[in-house]
Amino acid sequence: MNKYNLQKLKEALEFNAVEVIPGQQEILDKELEFIIEKSQKSGEPIKHYIGFEISGKIHIGTGIMSALKIKKLQEAGVECNIFLADYHTWLNEKLDGKIETIRSVARNYFAPVMLECCKVVGCDMKKLNIIFAEDLYESSKNGQSFWNYDMVISKKLSLSRVLKSISITGKESGGEVDFGTLRYAPMQVSDCFFMGTHIVHAGMDQRKVHVLMRETAPKLDYEFTLKIGGKPIKPLATHHGLLLGMKKESGAGGEVVLGKMSKSKPETCVFVHDTPQDIEKKIKKAYCPLVDTANQTTEEIEQEQKNNPMLNWLEIMIFPAGRELRVIRPVTYGGDKTYSNYDDLKQDYFSGQLHPGDLKNAIALNLIEWFEPIKDYIDNNPESLKYLE
RNA sequence: CCGGAGUUGGCCGAGCGGUCAAUGGCACCAGACUGUAAAUCUGUCGGGCUUCGCCCUACCCAAGUUCGAAUCUUGGACUCCGGACCA
Numbered sequence: 001m002n003k004y005n006l007q008k009l010k011e012a013l014e015f016n017a018v019e020v021i022p023g024q025q026e027i028l029d030k031e032l033e034f035i036i037e038k039s040q041k042s043g044e045p046i047k048h049y050i051g052f053e054i055s056g057k058i059h060i061g062t063g064i065m066s067a068l069k070i071k072k073l074q075e076a077g078v079e080c081n082i083f084l085a086d087y088h089t090w091l092n093e094k095l096d097g098k099i100e101t102i103r104s105v106a107r108n109y110f111a112p113v114m115l116e117c118c119k120v121v122g123c124d125m126k127k128l129n130i131i132f133a134e135d136l137y138e139s140s141k142n143g144q145s146f147w148n149y150d151m152v153i154s155k156k157l158s159l160s161r162v163l164k165s166i167s168i169t170g171k172e173s174g175g176e177v178d179f180g181t182l183r184y185a186p187m188q189v190s191d192c193f194f195m196g197t198h199i200v201h202a203g204m205d206q207r208k209v210h211v212l213m214r215e216t217a218p219k220l221d222y223e224f225t226l227k228i229g230g231k232p233i234k235p236l237a238t239h240h241g242l243l244l245g246m247k248k249e250s251g252a253g254g255e256v257v258l259g260k261m262s263k264s265k266p267e268t269c270v271f272v273h274d275t276p277q278d279i280e281k282k283i284k285k286a287y288c289p290l291v292d293t294a295n296q297t298t299e300e301i302e303q304e305q306k307n308n309p310m311l312n313w314l315e316i317m318i319f320p321a322g323r324e325l326r327v328i329r330p331v332t333y334g335g336d337k338t339y340s341n342y343d344d345l346k347q348d349y350f351s352g353q354l355h356p357g358d359l360k361n362a363i364a365l366n367l368i369e370w371f372e373p374i375k376d377y378i379d380n381n382p383e384s385l386k387y388l389e
Numbered sequence: 390c391c392g393g394a395g396u397u398g399g400c401c402g403a404g405c406g407g408u409c410a411a412u413g414g415c416a417c418c419a420g421a422c423u424g425u426a427a428a429u430c431u432g433u434c435g436g437g438c439u440u441c442g443c444c445c446u447a448c449c450c451a452a453g454u455u456c457g458a459a460u461c462u463u464g465g466a467c468u469c470c471g472g473a474c475c476a
Binding site: 246247248265267283284285286287288289290310333355356357358359360361 | 416417424425427
């Protein structure tokens with residue numbers, strides 16, 4: 001009998017309600033309860049997957065944020081799968097554009113490093129699976145190949161719906177798109193149904209495709225559609241939050257705007273295997289304004305809070321991961337102090353009790369300690385970075 | 390298929406035969422200022438030097454015209470944009 005923690009599962013799926021089908025919490029709750037019931041009755045596990053393109057070095061927004069979500073889902077009782085999408089990567093012409101290179105990086109870098117990320121956040125490694133697209137696409141399901149699924153599913157997708165969802169590939173919709181790129185979204189939908197995953201997971205930027213998956217499910221014949229315990233269902237979606245980048249970008253009206261982390265701009269993000277020196281250096285340069293409670297309105301302060309990458313990381317990554325933040329500073333600045341939740345920290349930060357400089361040092365130290373095993377892995381396997389430098 | 394436009398340094402973008410290693414903007418890097426960062430100011434900003442100067446490699450690729458080409462000619466590659474065809 002599979003055991004599930006409904007509350008944890010609901011928490012883990014909260015973005016589904018907010019972003020994918022807003023305002024329909026009851027429907028989602030019903031779907032979720034139905035899935036749990038059928039799973040328990042049939043013994044078939046609820047399966048999750050998160051797909052990654054093998055496009056470059058893994059930053060904390062990818063590695064840690066998705067690992068935290070995986071941990072939560074595992075704790076709720078879900079079977080989690082990491083899917084390495086080499087074909088999708090190939091379509092997007094990442095790395096040197098060669099499928100052999102992409103596959104090599106997937107096996108020698110991406111898979112082991114993602115596993116290290118999951119390990120440092122405390123996932124149950126025995127229950128975590130890695131699925132390589134090259135293996136998956138060679139396999140068959142009930143006598144049907146992946147490409148059979150893809151064909152059947154593509155027939156159910158309209159060109160305009162596919163076009164709408166291509167922003168996820170990193171290309172701007174509206175510009176010229178080659179036909180191959182249009183294959184991307186249909187393949188993602190096929191991935192979901194072919195693997196038979198009931199919970200699909202990605203960064204929030206991919207929710208359009210998740211909607212596409214949900215829309216497609218009822219259109220498919222029983223043989224191909226998503227089922228649990230023999231009953232057809234729509235996949236549920238979940239998204240991890242996006243971490244703010246560390247550098248200010250000039251916004252339209254001159255206001256402070258911070259982009260999300262982007263591996264194409266190394267100065268905006270910390271890679272999970274950065275050296276301690278790199279982490280210190282990057283964090284030292286992060287945007288982090290001193291709060292002036294005397295001269296700023298509450299609204300302005302709230303705005304700054306939203307635009308502060310350091311606070312953002314603490315709020316959605318460091319504290320939710322169950323980590324404490326040790327601030328080490330001279331007595332003249334207040335002496336050492338340890339925070340175990342975001343509210344306490346926020347309180348001190350916005351009342352001026354905690355200086356940005358001290359906060360940064362604490363975060364840098366925290367991350368360095370946290371990611372040490374990942375760094376060790378890279379140090380012991382330097383060849384894994386081949387093709388990525 | 391026919392016709393037009395374009396390809397410049399990390400990016401955008403000037404230059405249209407010598408004075409161009411190539412204006413300008415952005416980014417990056419260094420320094421000043423702040424107990425962090427940001428903002429602001431200064432310098433740097435293809436590479437190497439024996440650094441008031443010199444050398445090398447550079448303006449999509451190849452060949453050519455010139456004393457001399459990023460700038461002209463020819464061919465090639467790629468990108469964009471029109472039009473035609475639609476029995």
